Amino acid sequence: MAFPRQWFAVPLGAAALAALCASAPVGAQDAWPARPIQMVVASSAGSGTDALARLLAQRLSVSLKQPVVVDNRPGGSGVVGTSFVVKAPPDGYTLLYTTASNMVIAPAVLKTIPYDPKKSLVPIAETAEGGVVLLVSNDLPVHSLPELVRFVKANPDKYGYATWSTGSSGQLTMEWLKKQTGMQTDHVPYRTSNQLLTDLASGVVKIGWTDPGAPIPFLRSGKIRAIAITGNARAPQLPEVKTMGEQGYKFDAVGWFGVFAPAGTNPAILKRLGDEINKVQKAPDLAATMKTMNFGPPPVTTPEQFREMVGRDLQLWSKIAADARIQID
Structure with a gap:
C-alpha cells in the first residue's frame, strides 16, 4: 500500500515536533483531529515496539488525515515515556504506544513509580500480542514443560534459568512456575535477549525465556529448543510449540502492545481512535508483518475489554512479584 509522502510518521526532535503542531490550526474538539498527533513510544528507535508503532502510525495518518508522528522516549522501564504522556493535555493529540512490560509489569516490580497505572491513563486499543517463550539448550534432555519440571526437580539448584532482565515477564513467569511445582532454580539476568540466546546456544546457560520474535534464527539453527509459550494461543512462527496451559500449567498472561491516552480525554475522541485503530489493524499487510x-x-x-485485561494483568503480575519478593529501586 502506498502512502502520501506527507503522511508518513517520521522521527522528529522536540523542537521540530512543537513547530509542526503549532503551525496547524487548533479546532474544536468535535473537529478532532485538526492538527498532527504525537505518538510517544516508551522504547528506543529500532526496537520491536517501535516497529509496530510506526506501522500503526503510518496507517492512522492516512485514516485520520493528519500526520501521526512517532516520538521515541525510552528509559526507566517505560517510565520516561509514560510520564510524558501522563502530564500531557488530555486533548487527543498526545498518545502512548507501549507494552505490557511497561504498563503492568514495571509497576509490579518497581519500588516507586510517578503515576498511577490504573488512573493516569486510559486504555484505547490493543494492537498485538504474543507470549514469552521457554527455551532450552539442545544438549538438555527435555522436550516438554513437564519433562523440564521433572528434570530440574531431580537436579535442584544445579541449573539456573536466564531472562533478558531482572523483573522481566520471563523471570516472573518462572517464579510463578517454581511456586506451582517446587522447582529450585536461580535467576540469571542478562542485558539483552541476543546475549542470552548466544549463551543458550553455546550451552553456557541451559534454560531461558525470551520474547517470541528473538529466538527464531537460533531455533532454525537447531542449537536451542522451544518447549513452551505463555498465553492461550501458539505463536504464528512456532505452531508446534504448545502453550503452558496445554501442558498442564495454565498461564494466561501474555506480552501485549497497545495505545493509551491521558486520563480525562474526551470519550468521543477515545471512541474514534479505538474504531480507527481496530479498522487499520485488519489490513492484510499489517497482519502479515506482525506474523513475521x-x-x-x-x-x-473494545476499550472496555482492553481496560479489563490491563487491570487483571496488573493484579496478576503484582501478586507474583510480591510472592517472589521481586522489587527494583
Missing part, C-alpha cells in the same frame, strides 16, 4: 515478527492479532476488540 511472531506476534498474533489481538483478541481484545
Whole structure:
C-alpha cells in the first residue's frame, strides 16, 4: 500500500515536533483531529515496539488525515515515556504506544513509580500480542514443560534459568512456575535477549525465556529448543510449540502492545481512535508483518475489554512479584 509522502510518521526532535503542531490550526474538539498527533513510544528507535508503532502510525495518518508522528522516549522501564504522556493535555493529540512490560509489569516490580497505572491513563486499543517463550539448550534432555519440571526437580539448584532482565515477564513467569511445582532454580539476568540466546546456544546457560520474535534464527539453527509459550494461543512462527496451559500449567498472561491516552480525554475522541485503530489493524499487510515478527492479532476488540485485561494483568503480575519478593529501586 502506498502512502502520501506527507503522511508518513517520521522521527522528529522536540523542537521540530512543537513547530509542526503549532503551525496547524487548533479546532474544536468535535473537529478532532485538526492538527498532527504525537505518538510517544516508551522504547528506543529500532526496537520491536517501535516497529509496530510506526506501522500503526503510518496507517492512522492516512485514516485520520493528519500526520501521526512517532516520538521515541525510552528509559526507566517505560517510565520516561509514560510520564510524558501522563502530564500531557488530555486533548487527543498526545498518545502512548507501549507494552505490557511497561504498563503492568514495571509497576509490579518497581519500588516507586510517578503515576498511577490504573488512573493516569486510559486504555484505547490493543494492537498485538504474543507470549514469552521457554527455551532450552539442545544438549538438555527435555522436550516438554513437564519433562523440564521433572528434570530440574531431580537436579535442584544445579541449573539456573536466564531472562533478558531482572523483573522481566520471563523471570516472573518462572517464579510463578517454581511456586506451582517446587522447582529450585536461580535467576540469571542478562542485558539483552541476543546475549542470552548466544549463551543458550553455546550451552553456557541451559534454560531461558525470551520474547517470541528473538529466538527464531537460533531455533532454525537447531542449537536451542522451544518447549513452551505463555498465553492461550501458539505463536504464528512456532505452531508446534504448545502453550503452558496445554501442558498442564495454565498461564494466561501474555506480552501485549497497545495505545493509551491521558486520563480525562474526551470519550468521543477515545471512541474514534479505538474504531480507527481496530479498522487499520485488519489490513492484510499489517497482519502479515506482525506474523513475521511472531506476534498474533489481538483478541481484545473494545476499550472496555482492553481496560479489563490491563487491570487483571496488573493484579496478576503484582501478586507474583510480591510472592517472589521481586522489587527494583
